[in-house]
Amino acid sequence: xxxxxxxxxxxxxLEVKDLVIQFHLMDGVVPAVNGVSLEVKRGxxxxxxxxxxxxxxxxxxxxxxxxxxxxxxxxxxQIVFHRWTTGEAIDLTRLPPxxxxxxxxxxxxxxxxxxxxxxxxxxxxxxxxxIMEAITLHQxxxxxxxxxxxxxMLDLVGMPQPSRTLDSYPHQLSGGMMQRAMIAxxxxxxxxxxxxxxxxxxxxxxxxAQILELMEKLQDDMGMAIMHITHNLGVIAEVADDVAxxxxxxxxxxxxxxxxxxxxxxxxxxxxxxxxxxxxxKKQLEPIRGVVPEPFAIPKGCAFxxxxxxxxxxxxxxxxxxxxxxxxxxxxxxxxxTEKESAL
Numbered sequence: 290x291x292x293x294x295x296x297x298x299x300x301x302x303l304e305v306k307d308l309v310i311q312f313h314l315m316d317g318v319v320p321a322v323n324g325v326s327l328e329v330k331r332g333x334x335x336x337x338x339x340x341x342x343x344x345x346x347x348x349x350x351x352x353x354x355x356x357x358x359x360x361x362x363x364x365x366x367q368i369v370f371h372r373w374t375t376g377e378a379i380d381l382t383r384l385p386p387x388x389x390x391x392x393x394x395x396x397x398x399x400x401x402x403x404x405x406x407x408x409x410x411x412x413x414x415x416x417x418x419x420i421m422e423a424i425t426l427h428q429x430x431x432x433x434x435x436x437x438x439x440x441x442m443l444d445l446v447g448m449p450q451p452s453r454t455l456d457s458y459p460h461q462l463s464g465g466m467m468q469r470a471m472i473a474x475x476x477x478x479x480x481x482x483x484x485x486x487x488x489x490x491x492x493x494x495x496x497x498a499q500i501l502e503l504m505e506k507l508q509d510d511m512g513m514a515i516m517h518i519t520h521n522l523g524v525i526a527e528v529a530d531d532v533a534x535x536x537x538x539x540x541x542x543x544x545x546x547x548x549x550x551x552x553x554x555x556x557x558x559x560x561x562x563x564x565x566x567x568x569x570x571k572k573q574l575e576p577i578r579g580v581v582p583e584p585f586a587i588p589k590g591c592a593f594x595x596x597x598x599x600x601x602x603x604x605x606x607x608x609x610x611x612x613x614x615x616x617x618x619x620x621x622x623x624x625x626x627t628e629k630e631s632a633l
Contacts, residue, residue: 302481337519396475505528534555556599560575579596
């Protein structure tokens with residue numbers, strides 16, 4: 290008789306706690322992820338948004354034990370995965386990247402749609418062979434059954450003529466078809482968590498909308514959680530339940546999607562929203578001034594300080610601000626909301 294699942298606090302599926310990832314390069318040490326904390330709830334979608342290079346994809350790769358080592362290394366923090374079947378809590382950062390335990394989780398319980406399907410799919414093997422490999426590895430079925438399931442998955446993601454496309458090579462497919470094949474591969478073992486890293490990259494607007502609608506439908510049908518990584522706030526508004534805004538390896542603001550869009554607190558989040566063009570609006574766009582700092586020369590204190598319109602000398606450039614709770618399930622890293630500064 291199997292053990293009953295242990296009660297989960299607020300139905301959490303995965304928790305990232307103070308994660309630190311460094312890349313040791315010839316020019317120095319790059320803190321790609323520097324104290325990230327976030328959580329993914331069971332059956333919900335977490336949107337992770339931020340500029341290129343802020344640590345979104347590296348955080349996702351760490352969840353699967355795929356941070357390239359060398360030069361990358363997880364040097365601190367935890368990634369706790371809560372298994373529903375057993376109630377077991379597993380710290381993924383402690384599992385050997387090539388060990389049997391993480392290989393049972395990777396692609397099975399946690400799957401990922403990589404950013405570039407054109408380079409993520411192996412060109413030497415057919416689409417079917419790659420999907421069937423995942424199924425036979427984790428589901429312990431024969432090749433005939435694996436082929437049947439692969440065809441069913443391709444049909445599920447809306448692939449035209451799935452029984453024929455199964456034997457096609459990646460270069461024979463269009464961008465939208467390759468993205469659907471990637472989704473079929475990721476969902477072939479019915480994961481609890483799907484990590485979607487820019488799943489609509491390089492797709493036209495119509496195809497991108499179809500992919501997003503497909504993911505939403507599959508999430509409802511399969512009951513999985515999704516971690517959606519993007520720099521597109523318009524996509525986040527459509528698909529996310531909760532949002533984590535990242536800047537220079539830290540989560541600077543986290544809340545539910547409505548709060549982020551209607552009550553943003555961090556100047557960086559406000560800057561991102563002010564940079565979105567709106568149809569029919571005559572208001573001039575307000576780009577965020579300055580540029581992202583060099584990874585080898587991150588400013589002291591708040592990394593966003595040199596670009597912040599509300600920068601406070603002697604405060605923001607001294608110590609990195611701690612996370613502050615400013616509302617229900619709403620945290621922000623900014624001295625504007627600490628007890629001392631809110632009284633000014």
